[in-house]
Amino acid sequence: MTEVRRDIIIGLICLLVALLVPVVLGGRYIVTQATVFFVWAIVVVQWNLVLGIGGIFSLAQMALFATGAYATAMLGFYLKVPMLIAIPLGGLITVMASIVIGLACLRLRGPYVALLTLAIAQVMYVLIVNDTACFTNVSGCLPLFGGVRGIGQFGDLGLRALFPSKWYVAHYYVALALLAVALTFSIIVIRGPLGLAFKALRDSPGYALSRGISRFKYQLWIFGVSAFFTGIAGGFYAVHFRVVGPTVFSFSLLLSLIAMIVVGGMGSIWGPLLGAALLMLADEGMKEFSEYRNIGLGLLVTLFVIAWPRGLAGWFERLQTLK
């Protein structure tokens, strides 16, 4: 069985199961939680492209997610753009932001990139939270970026009006479709020329460089294209929760997304998705220990990096070679 065929089969099985979830399980809680899972899965899958395939130490991924979410919300709130147009526009704005960040950071070496991207995310957070000057007074004082409270009332996809009692199921399918597209896109990137370029740069940097494969150029490409779906996920997040606030910059969110990638397996196709699913389930299962959540996540990340740096995906590969 070729690898591409394996990917298609796994993808179709997952899709089929996911399509049946609302029909079979149907409970509102499960469906809503699964929708949130899809959003984080999109972010994690795109982050994996940057971190695992491109080898870019980017911690700006949550800042890009926030860019998409804020852009969508602000387009809707200030310019009354309908959400169906605002979300893709938010994705494009995120791509532009990522190219600016990439041009500033990607000429540097690994650890410098990590520090600068983290600092950029922190600056965005500080500027948004400390903004108290009123920008509009339409419905009470609101700073340009919404300040601490965030931005709300920017409209939604219209699915709440269309299916008044079942809108959450509709959102579930929208999120699932977005994840399916984002995942297909990431597989194409990994198996396509971009992925091959990075494979060449990993296997034999000297030969790859002398054949004219520029690391900076391809890193900028992968950073830019992966920002699109990160931004779209942000836009959908905004629409789904009807509000965007500075909580999207929180450290514990960043930590849990890193944990998903590390547990699943950095650089593999299905690992991050598996990691995201497992950690979301673990979160649900251990609700009563939620005050120890971050300690657990920290332990998990440390343990996996030290003992199984290739994550669960590495386990499966070892199983296959044993056969």
Added chain:
Amino acid sequence: MDVIIQIIASGLTLGAMYAVATIGLSLVYGSLNMLNMAHGALLTLGGYICYATITHLGLHPALALIAAALVCAFAGLIIYVFATLPLLRAENFETNIFIATIGIGAIIENLMLKSFGPYPIPQPLGISGQVVIGNVHIPVQNILILVTALILMAAVAFLLQKTRAGRAIRATAMHREAGQLVGVRVGQVYAQVLALSGALAAVSGVMISSIATLTPVMGGDPMLKAFIVCVVAGLGNVYGAVVAAIALGVLEAATQYVFGVRWSFATLLLIVILVLIWRPYGLFGRQQVVRL
């Protein structure tokens, strides 16, 4: 004139605190190529240990400072034994240790949160009183911080330049294999560097919390600034880091005065990005030749 004295006074205090926080980071990166993301958590740990030993054990403040430094040095050793050592044997050390220390930092910070609660606590180690220069009142606390920082920096410089252990550290930073060939025990050097960096983190944590307050997340901001200082100076360059720390401290005080507190971090970052576009390896960094 008073404004300038004020800016220089608070800038030097800020710069001295950043410098102490930065030296540890820079030493660790210079000798191990390890970006320690748990450094901020070690700052916090130091601050809380100092607080706990003074209020709960009734220790003298100077002893409490030493206790904090010892505990954090021990924490640094633990990081070495359980994270750095196993990861050094595997490939992709730089990426993996970076992620592992993010995890370790989260564990320490949340342990602090569980044991001391989320609310700010004042650091009992402090001196009241002021010195007046012109029309400017400078708290004695700031002067104490400046003096402590200078003593620490002199001690670290002495250690690096004049002692046998310091020579081993510098040798490892210059060239690991060559150091090993002439008989430097690299593992021992790594352990020493991480312990030293932990102790320095503790002292700077106590300093920072004595001006602000103790909170479980207090380490994040100084760590990010220490990283920025490292990046501007060139990662791993200890003496450049001290100069850059003091320069950035004065710059931060100046931007806070001119543009307001809100923009100080953003201005700092903008300057850093400009510096890095101009010199991608930092102001004092050397371009590394990578062998393929």
